[in-house]
Amino acid sequence: MMMNKHSVKRAVLLLVLCILAHAGQTIAKDVKNDGAPEQTDLSVLLNSIGKKVSDFKTLKTDFTQEKVMVMFKEKLVLKGRIYLQKPNKVAWHVDKPLRYSILITDKFIRQWDEDTDQVQELSLTKNPLFQNVIKQLTVWFSGDYGSLLETNDVRLVKRSPLVLEFSPRANNDARKVLKKITITFREDETYLQQIRMQELSGDVTTITFLNTILNAPLDSASFEVKGHV
Secondary structure, three states: OOOOHHHHHHHHHHHHHHHHHHHHHOOOEOOOOOOOOOHHHHHHHHHHHHHHHOOOOEEEEEEEEEEEOOOOOOOEEEEEEEEEEOOOEEEEEEEEOOOEEEEEOOOEEEEEEOOOOOEEEEEOOOOHHHHHHHHOHHHHHHOOHHHHHHOOEEEEEEOOOOEEEEEOOOOOHHHHOEEEEEEEEOOOOOOEEEEEEEEOOOOEEEEEEEEEEEOOOOOHHHHOOOOOO
């Protein structure tokens, strides 16, 4: 089965929502097996990393998203840019294989695609549950990693480069979709290098961040979803 443009757009949106849902709905426990650190040690580590990662107000990064879907024969590869402005504005611009944008704020989600050339907007003020989930995006992209111990099973996979694994418990809603998320940090530990999501369906999504610039100068065009350049 071949992937159409609708599948591409759906993959981007589902990716964002899965990240948000995982961050907002999982439950933590101490990590004690296989010589892994106790929760208190992980807390110190995550807070230390969080201080390094959170010391910026804006961010610009290129990304490559690869999704292996069990229902399709080929791998879906998306390339584009992400812009972040604290405390609550994130824009994803997909440039290849099609042009598609999604803007997320604390008040709304806005999306645009080149096929329809239409902007669609979902108000979050009328969807308080979804609004609460959206707020969790700042955890992944802004560096509040210490708080993840309150909502995740966390495992230290590797120390250099730092690799952490976050898993939802079986009694949690996120567990219905996600098996685990693996986060790899850059060598200098100032930001993420890669996010790898494994879904229960067997699908695997990997996002690699490239050319990341912290405190990058951004203008309103960075967050424009219609006909971005």
